[in-house]
Amino acid sequence: MAKITVKVNGKVYSHEVEPRLLLAHYLREVLSLTGTHIGCDTSSCGSCTIHLDGQSVKSCSMLAVQADGCEITTIEGLAPSGSELHPLQEGFKECHGLQCGFCTTGMIMSAADFLQSNPDPSEEQIRHALEGNFCRCTGYHNIVKSVQWAAQKMKEDKAVTA
Amino acid sequence: MDLTGSHILNADTNRIWAMLMDTDTLARIVPGITRLEKTAENEYKAVAEIKMGPVSGSFSGGLTLQDIREGEGYTLHVKQSSKIGNADATIRIDLKPTDEGHTELVFDGGAKLSGLLARTGNRVMSGVAHTLTKQFFNNFEQEIETV
Amino acid sequence: MSNKYIGQSVRRTEDKRYITGKGRYTDDIKLVGMTHASFVRSPYAHARVISIDLSAAQNMPGVVAIFTGDDIKATGIVGVPTGWQVNFKNGDTMKEPPHPLLIATGSTSKHIGDPVAVVIAETYAAAVDASEAVEVEWEELDAVTDPFKAAQEGAALVHADAPGNLAFDWELGNPLSEVDEAIAQSAHVTSLEFVNQRMIPNAIEPRAYIGHYEEHIDKYTLYTSTQNPHLIRLLMCAFVLGLPEHKVRVLGPDVGGGFGSKIFHYTEEALVTWASKQINRPIKWTETRSEAFMLDAHGRDHVTKAEMGFDADGNVQALRIKTYANLGAYLSTFAPAVPTYLHGTLLQGLYTTPKIHIDLCGMFTHTVAVDAYRGAGRPEATYLLERLMDLAALEMGKDPVQLRKQNFIPAFNGVSEPGYQTQVALQYDSGNYQGVLDRGVEMLGYENFRQMQREAAQNGKLLGVGFSTYVEACGIAPSAVVGALGARAGLYESAQVRVQPTGKVSVYSGSHSHGQGHETTFAQVVADKLGIPMEDVDIIHGDSDAVAFGMGTYGSRSLAVGGSAIVKSIEKVLEKGAKIAAHKLECAEGDLEYAEGKWTVKGTDQSVSFGDVALTAYVPHVYPQGLEPGLDFSSFYDPANFTYPFGCHIAVVEVDTETGKVTLKRFIAVDDVGNVVNPMIVDGQIHGGLAQGIGQALLEGAIYDENGQLINGSYMDYAMPRADDLPMFELDRQETPCPHNPLGVKGAGEAGCIGSTPAVVNAVIDALWSGGHPVKDIRMPLTPERVWRAMQS
Known part of the structure; x- marks a missing residue:
């Protein structure tokens, strides 16, 4: 031990x-x-x-x-202190980025790290960044949209605080 | 999985044959083998440690020499099992004298894999077999040089 | 009634627990005193167990018990059953060899991973360590894995009592002689020999079970990652362990995807339940991904020869099919139904083909069971028909869109116009096939595409378009019909609507959700039907003690069948509520109308709210004489027919002439799944289905070697679609209501997977023809190597 x-x-x-x-x-x-x-x-x-x-x-x-x-x-x-949800968690709900929910937590954690280094990604960059995470339910379509939604939200939040 | 190939060794057929029939020599030149014990006439118990890509393991099992043709060749039957799966190989070995005291060793056979070894190891197995074969002949040549 | 929710993309109420990591899947559950199981499995596809030596394993630290096949044999437990009976052409019952929980000494393993013993230990690690220390002596035997080879003389035999490895032979359609004649007289016959390869479902949550026997109440609880808890309870109690059902509770907590693979009753479910009583402690087993690849029932696996005859004008005259369907080593829960009644019955497609005959052999092989995988039989039927259609168009120099249109069944609504009776037993409920095709072609910009294709070919680039129009049967199914076809269960659904005294509503549904969003969609229906806020509705499912009964979630049936059962119960609630309301308002029931959550006396402003009525039902001080208190109703809904969604899928691909690599440039899907309650969720279902269908066309496929080893049994080797393998999908829909259920809904769970595969393959074939390579077929998945070789031939 x-x-x-x-x-x-x-x-x-x-x-x-x-x-x-x-x-x-x-x-x-x-x-x-x-x-x-x-x-x-x-x-x-x-x-x-x-x-x-x-x-x-x-x-x-x-x-x-x-x-x-x-x-x-x-x-x-993951959710920042004082918030109930991280923007990605909101984005996945808003854009139906999950179905059974099993891959979702890992998917969100990967995307969260990715958005830190690339806050304004293209669709292609998102798909590339998430290729290490399997989802069998969504066909990734709404996952991509969820990440785009979160990126936009994080940009707006930043603009407000700046 | 097919196992075929040939190699020209720098020794005459008699010497190669003697080496192939000697347990200690075989244990030294066959890659991965850590122990080779004679259990009966032409039957051996073998323990091998092999690492191949995502799978590695300790194999144990038998090694049998069949169809022995004095000075010409034999058929090697290797049956090894491990926690990660089993391997069963049958390889015919032929020795052909070439010019000036060289010998061509030709081998032809195949191996059947099972378990995790087959499931996740298959993708890398032909590469591994190629590497092991190369090692075998390198070891063989070194053995010829040093002894 | 209200129209606040139905038709709206309401965000899912279940999401919060999933996105915050609070979902509760079976493997997340810990019980006091829980032990862990690990199985000792056959490393060979076919081998006899000579002996089992437990001595080393038994003495390992943490080992609680070890059970072998001999222990199970001694109890008299025979094994897990199949739920569907198909008869041979001559009327004999299909071959149904037992599927034991563990293989006994002297018996043989029949696929890799077949278990011989189970080790139960204090920790998972201890169980694995000890299972590796169990010594099994095997006698390896010859194996066969391909369904066509299994039918040949001299093939290794899977079951001694199934000669020729034949589980059953089966036919459907018009008499063969008539079809033969129609083919012989056809001006053009397009024929195709192909393989619809074996697919591995790969729900991301591996199967997990916890068996828990409690001696003090003499009750078993099974937590299981299943699509249908009640069906598991029924099969396990009545057919495997012989347990009284009221002493067994089956719970399906959050389930991480199924795609068919979690419908079936697996041996491990019964085993942990049985063994829990033997050791009087809970036992958890969660499979590894490696086990999931080997053991979760696979899908598809047909070897087919199909011929389609046309007259000189391109009208389809006949269809003749011979198929060998791989069933695996044992008959899984729905296995016999998939290639027969879920496949053969769909071979009419959307066309007026007057003569159809299918001849099919259900084959045993030394592989894991093949059963329903998303679409289950209908993707195989659609692949066959739609490949033939596009290929026939190429061969006859016709336009594939025009060829379809001229052969389509004309539109019918199933109400004022009758349903369409096919040559293969079904009656379609409603359809407008040209509508979806026209819309798809419009979205594609077809004229423009052909121009682009010609230009691309001149520049050495190969573009292709593939069409696929499908009809499928879902919302399964009328019990009497499926009973006549061999089902050993009814296929109705139950729902209880319990109005609480405060007017809040708890709905108990037999449809189990494992990603489909029932908690949202069902609540939308209930809230609108009752005119109350969605927040006042709770959907409960997945507990056999809470829900009256259920046939589960598969075959795109939950809303069409389970939703209809809910509507039936709501109707009963409103009927009784009206009596109470009339009493309160001192009027006749007939004077009342119900809207927006209240009963109003017609033409007045006098009303009583749903909540008031609910409270009165539970506090019946001033109450109609002779009426029972309470507001709580159960219903069973047995559908009148299958439902028949249909659609048009179009793929655009580019083929790299140097490497053979296929890039999917566009994917258009226009689906008609009847009325839609939640468009966002329906689109999500289509997306997921498309990914699986496209995965089959381009990436996926199980590979057994000649000895029966599954050589791509891991995520490193089995190419499941990743985010960067797929484009954004272009979706649209048409809504042709189902005429025979109260919601007018059809079903959306499988449609994406049914239509998409042939569209992609057709697109690649089209691309190759445009580049001067007139190939008929490339075996799926269309890897660069296969496409490249096809271009060289």
């Missing part, structure tokens, strides 16, 4: 974990943050995407022990 300390959604946790425990399993089983989903065993589907020190990461592709000392945001902690 190895001891790790992580900050998840602003809260600090310390646990003894098996060295082989995946970060995705740590979040789900130990912290009961079940919004991070596991959809495959080859780090291909992106359902388990979280932010690790501000960057999107597939949490099935790293061990919990590797996250020791890191700051993690999961879907449960």
Whole structure:
């Protein structure tokens, strides 16, 4: 067993974990943050995407022990403080960017990281950015629209605060 | 999966044959093999460690020499199992003397894979087989040089 | 009544829990004392179990119990059944070999992943470790995976009692001799031999089950990622474990997609339920993606020869088909129905073809079961018809749009004009096929496209357009009809509308939502029918203890059948409510009209609100004599017919002549799914279907090697469409109401998947012809290599 300390959604946790425990399993089983989903065993589907020190990461592709000392945001902690929802969460609802909801949390986490680095993306850039996340329900059409909606909203919010 | 090819080795047929029939030599030149024990006449127990792209594992199983044609060749039957799947290969090996004490080793056969090995390893298997074959002949040549 | 919600793109009420990570899928559920299961599975497609050695595994840390096929055999549990019976042409019952929960010693595995033992342990990791330590000695046997090869003499046999690997042979349509004659007399015959390849459904949530037996109340609870909790309970209790249904609760929590694959009753569901009683603790099993690839029932997999005969003017005279349908090793829940009654019956298409005959062999192979996958039989029928149509147009030098139009069944509304009786058993309810085609062609800019295509060909670029017009049967289905066709269940739906004393409404539906948005669409219907705000309506589904009964969600049936059951219950609520209102207003019921949430005495301003009536029903102090208190009604709705959505799909592709790579430039879909309650949700359903249909055309397909190993059983190898594989879709719709259900709705869940595949393939073939490569067929998926080879031939 190895001891790790992580900050998840602003809260600090310390646990003894098996060295082989995946970060995705740590979040789900130990912290009961079940919004991070596991959809495959080859780090291909992106359902388990979280932010690790501000960057999107597939949490099935790293061990919990590797996250020791890191700051993690999961879907449960994505909404900025004081808001109920992140613009992407609003966008997915507004544009019907989800159906069964299983890939959605990972999709939103990937898109959130992407919009940080590219606040004004083209359709093509959005599609390219999300190619590591599978969705079987939507055909991606409304996911693209959701991300576009969120990008617009974030731009407007920024203009208001500026 | 097909396993075919040939290679010219820098030794005469008698010497190559002796090497191919020697357990210790085989254990040294077959890539991945960590242990080779004789269990009966022409039957061996083999343990191998192999890593191929997304799948890696410890294989154990049997190795049998069949259809032995003294100084000309034999058919190698390898049956290996592991947690990630099983491999079953039958390869006919023929030795042909070429000029000036060289020998051409021709092999022809195929392998059947099962389990995770087949499911996720198949995509990389022909590449892996190619690499392992190359390693085998490199090792063989080194063995010829050093002994 | 009000018209506030129906027809509006109301944003989904269920979304909030999903976008905040609060969805509750089966694998998210933890029970006190819960154990975890891991299966020991066959690494071979066909192998005999010589012996099983548990000694090492039993002593591993955390192991609670291990059960083998011999343990199951000793209990007398035979296995999971199929829900549909198809008979041989000679009237004999189909072959229905048992599908055991675990393979016993001496028996054989029949596809890779077939389980021999289950290890139950304190943690998931311990269960996996111990399952890897179970030593099984196998005797590997020959396997067959292709349905055509399985029918050949000398093929490896899947079941000893199914000679020739034939589960059944089957035919439908006009007498073969008449069809033969019509083909022989045709001026032109277009023939095509093709494979409709095997698809892997790939819902992103892997299947997950928790079995929980509680001794103190003698009750079982099964949490399952299913599309139909009640059907699972029925099959498991009555046909597998022999349990009393009132002692079994089946819960379908949030379910992460299904596409057919979560309709069926799987062996693991029964196994965790049974084993939970043996160890008196809850057991969870969640499959890995690797297992999902191997074990979730696959779809399609037909090998077909089809011939379509035309007269000299291009009028279709006859259609003759021979198909080998792969059923896999065991008959899954709906498997026998898919290639027969959901496929053969759709071969009329939208055309007036006077003579049709299909001859079909349902084949056993050493592969996992094939069953309903989005569209289930109708995509196979549409692919066959629409490929033939476009190919015939190319061969005869006719325009594919014109060829369709001249052969279309004329428009009929099913009310003042009768439904259309096909040659293959069905009666279409209503249709206007030319309407959708005309609109699609308009959106395409057809004239302009052909000009562009010619110019592109001159510049060495290949553009192609592919058409596909389809009709499908959904809203399944009238119980008496399907019963006569071999269904072992009715296909009605139930709904209970419980008006609470404060006028809030709880609706219990047997239709289970796993992404379709029932909580929103159903609430729109209820709110409008009652004239109350949507916020006052709650939709409850997925719990066999809460909902009276349900046949589940598949076959695009939820709104057409489940929604109709809700409407029936609402009618009962309003009928009783009127009695209470009349009493309160001291008038006759006939003097009342109901609108905007209140009963009003006609011609006056005297009214009583829905909430007042509800309260009175539960506080019946001043109340009609002899009337029961309460306002709570259940209904079962059994549809009068299938519903028949139809549409026109058009694909525009560019083919790279150097590499054979196909780029989908445009995709136009004009669908008529009857009346639409929530356009946003309907469009979403079409989008998803299109992606799966396009995926089949260009990317996807299961590959078994000759030994029965699934060699692309992972997301690294199975090419599922990604965001950058698809364009934005261009959608429009036409609304021809369904004449036989109260909402006039037809069904939208599968339409996108049914029409799209042939449109894409036709477009590639069209592109190749335009570049001087007159090829008839390229095997799907149309990978660059296959297209390139076709161009070289």
